[in-house]
Amino acid sequence: MSSIKSLDREEPNYFGAGPALLPTSVLQEAAYDLIKYEQSTVGIGEISHRSKPAIKVIDDTKSNLIKLLDIPDTHEVFFMQGGGTTGFSSIVYNLIGNYAKRNNGKIGKAAYAITGSWSKKSAQEAQRLGFNVDIVVDTKDLKYGDIPPYSQWKSISKDTAYLYVCDNETVHGIEYKDIPTSDYLPEGVELVADMSSNILSKKVDVSKYGVIFAGAQKNIGIAGLTIYIIKKSLIEQPTDDELKSYGIPLVPIAFHFPTVIANNSAYNTIPIFACHILKLVTAKLLENGGIKQIQAIDEEKSKILYEALSKYPTFYHLPVTNPKYRSNMNVVFTLPKELEDKFIKESTEKNLIGLKGHRSVGGMRASIYNAVSLDSVKKLVEFVNEFATNNA
Amino acid sequence: MSSIKSLDREEPNYFGAGPALLPTSVLQEAAYDLIKYEQSTVGIGEISHRSKPAIKVIDDTKSNLIKLLDIPDTHEVFFMQGGGTTGFSSIVYNLIGNYAKRNNGKIGKAAYAITGSWSKKSAQEAQRLGFNVDIVVDTKDLKYGDIPPYSQWKSISKDTAYLYVCDNETVHGIEYKDIPTSDYLPEGVELVADMSSNILSKKVDVSKYGVIFAGAQKNIGIAGLTIYIIKKSLIEQPTDDELKSYGIPLVPIAFHFPTVIANNSAYNTIPIFACHILKLVTAKLLENGGIKQIQAIDEEKSKILYEALSKYPTFYHLPVTNPKYRSNMNVVFTLPKELEDKFIKESTEKNLIGLKGHRSVGGMRASIYNAVSLDSVKKLVEFVNEFATNNA
Structure with missing residues (x-):
């Protein structure tokens, strides 16, 4: 089995709103622990909750x-x-x-x-x-x-x-x-x-x-x-x-x-x-510097994404009109309705996944939780710019 | 990472009452799926529940x-x-x-x-x-x-x-x-x-x-x-x-x-x-023959274990006095109180794990759910015989 499958994956550029992306290294460790946990003969899912x-x-x-x-x-x-x-x-x-x-x-x-x-x-x-x-x-x-x-x-x-x-x-x-x-x-x-x-x-x-x-x-x-x-x-x-x-x-x-x-x-x-x-x-x-460190990265991620979207105000629309309250986690935006499918299709081709908005509000949503890297967001920013330039 | 750890394990002889043993092959497949699921770029725990x-x-x-x-x-x-x-x-x-x-x-x-x-x-x-x-x-x-x-x-x-x-x-x-x-x-x-x-x-x-x-x-x-x-x-x-x-x-x-x-x-x-x-x-x-097949194995498992325990009626005690209602899943028994620690110690040394009874009733409990193999139960039967012979 292990000769065919592997626990590696290409780093995803994944913007799903939840259940959402988790750090690959965490999932790998959890995968091993699922089979055999520390000194136990069995995995972490098989032991008594009171052990x-x-x-x-x-x-x-x-x-x-x-x-x-x-x-x-x-x-x-x-x-x-x-x-x-x-x-x-x-x-x-x-x-x-x-x-x-x-x-x-x-x-x-x-x-x-x-x-x-x-x-x-x-x-x-x-x-x-x-x-x-x-x-x-x-x-x-x-x-x-x-x-x-x-x-x-x-x-x-x-x-x-x-x-x-x-x-x-x-x-x-x-x-x-x-x-x-x-x-x-x-x-x-x-x-x-x-x-x-x-x-x-x-x-x-x-x-x-x-x-x-x-x-x-x-x-x-x-x-x-x-x-x-x-x-x-x-x-x-x-x-x-x-x-x-x-x-x-x-x-x-x-x-x-x-x-x-x-x-x-x-x-x-x-x-x-x-x-x-x-x-x-x-x-x-904690290893990576705690809340202060992750907050700085999260703020940088949302800053560059909102800035990119705001550069094309007649193309992208931000439903949260007061910039102060725009979420650092879920970046919601719309674009001309007739271009939505094209946006999803082309972003998916570039392996930018999970950008469709919630069924109740439509439009797009990029969820950029802690596990979404600055690099992924930069790729999305690039696409946001490119798509507006080509279609505005 | 994968050079040190592996998704293999020695087949456990594990009798925990729950959370309990699962088939190793299932856990291995789930471990891979945790990292990357089918055509997704992410794992099964990271996708929307409505996808x-x-x-x-x-x-x-x-x-x-x-x-x-x-x-x-x-x-x-x-x-x-x-x-x-x-x-x-x-x-x-x-x-x-x-x-x-x-x-x-x-x-x-x-x-x-x-x-x-x-x-x-x-x-x-x-x-x-x-x-x-x-x-x-x-x-x-x-x-x-x-x-x-x-x-x-x-x-x-x-x-x-x-x-x-x-x-x-x-x-x-x-x-x-x-x-x-x-x-x-x-x-x-x-x-x-x-x-x-x-x-x-x-x-x-x-x-x-x-x-x-x-x-x-x-x-x-x-x-x-x-x-x-x-x-x-x-x-x-x-x-x-x-x-x-x-x-x-x-x-x-x-x-x-x-x-x-x-x-x-x-x-x-x-x-x-x-x-x-x-x-x-x-x-x-389903692959292994469905309920009929697993029921036959489960009945065989409980049969040989209860028979072994019943061979030493002055040593092992079965609190479920009516044999008809003895559980095929959770085999509860007691032995002289002063030998309990020894029973757990020696069974653990033989890699027979999880035999301690529920804290509210004491004694021993062998949970022999579907994932516990007939082979594991045979090893337990052997130990049950041996322990009674040596200590009765």
Whole structure:
């Protein structure tokens, strides 16, 4: 078998939005570990999630994340199965439960800022599950192309448990560049951020957040696992009987934060292979200089790509009209509709893969996550220039 | 890198209970596919879950399962993230919802048969979530060592949506060998079975079940994915508003059966690598003769192991006292407590790995899932004989 196939590959120029590109060296190491892991006679996917080597994978991944994001002692890191969707469902139960615990059974409101399709889905889910949702901003009328200043958002009442934002909207390519301070956010209202598509791409002041969560399969791993970083004071829950008496629905046990945390993310069977990949990706980031280094590269990548697209304003259109909020991860753009197929065809011929926009918005999208090299982006820039020159 | 490491391994003699052994050839193929999948420039874990190759992985896996288990047209196959725990949580919401849909908003009861720790956890979760649970049998007083005949179970009232059984209790090593017929199960009460640790080990008459589900990580894959086989008439749900008016809690959207099924198991991001492994495992089973062939081997394996243990009745003790219900997958046994460490030490020296029992029950457990070869079991039998002879 090994005489025909190999674990080598030509470095891909791959711009898929997720599941997304991972470092080849990480995948190679994971491939070997899938067959035989360290001193075991079997591979990493075959060992008990409560065995010593599995616990070490979990602990090492946590420790890498703590180092990379400089996570303070006030916060806890844990993992659960699922992605963004299970994330936003489980957060509303747990945070409303915790708010009730801290406020004599009072049911808090959940504030949502809608800046694209993911924050919209999150708010809809909280409403669907029966929680009391307050939409404080919805940029639909701006076609999700800008974020108004916090001073223009609806004010948040003090009986609100948390404000939920999607820090980077993968579909619409819009990313926050600052977070609400005490001018906007009342004391005691916690900030919750979905960072599924931009975690570990930039420095974040974790102390400012109640919860940060991120599905692994965009910037840092394969599908199946979600990272949670939670302020420790937000973990505790009322008893099940108390929740019932308050009229707060109970979260399925696999997503009950105190249970998951008390069991070191292995109450139920953690997908240990997915966690192992996350460990390898984070270890590699640390080796390569940490967040500061990757952030500089990510910023350079998005800078040269947006600059190229902006050179042809009558040909390429950037739906995120405010340059400040253009995503460093998902560069969304359109071009004349009749040339879209040609753009995809010719880019594919040059081995620039995965540029088609999300089915819900159309156009093009270049996702330039951490694993996408500056070299790949330079090749894309060259093509962007060439295509405009030949077709404008 | 490839000059030092290799994708070969010595065939393990591995008896871990889950995550568990997988065929080496499957892992090798998956390892190559992790780096570069078919015509893609990237690996199977890096492609969109809605791309053609990903959809083909999902469809092929479904098709393999339909062939292997002879699943009739009356039933639908789908996948969701998670394992047994997310499985038993999501089933109660969906089946009680469906019952209400078919019965003018009436809230049905959920009957549970407790024959070990997994069925116990399932019943507790349904109760915890606020559903109306009826325990029809609990074999705790039999130390989960036998299953009384259905005629001795509590009768099931007609306003019951389903009867839940755990077909094979992984921790206690007890497995059903027949299923309740119309003598016991009233018409319209659906049979739900957790087959997480014995799916694809034996022929099953799927038409008799309302739902069969199985976490992949024991007999057929790595952790992160669960298989569901559901009678099509049980899929439909009331609207969210109807559910609220009935007082039935809503399931998180990622576990709402109609939504998952309408999106071909990719409403949210399916862990496509885990699904790919499942596809490879099921394809290999088909190649090797299907269920009939594997069932014959599995029965032979458990037969020789139980026979060996039974030869030394004053030395080895089998907690499942009724031989009929001894699991073909998880062979649980004890020996004099003071010799346990020695047994583990000496078996490990012979490269017989993973024999320690579950922390909640102690003793020994040899999990002899599909991927464990008859040869491995013969080596274990030899050791079982030798250890008794030397120490009895």
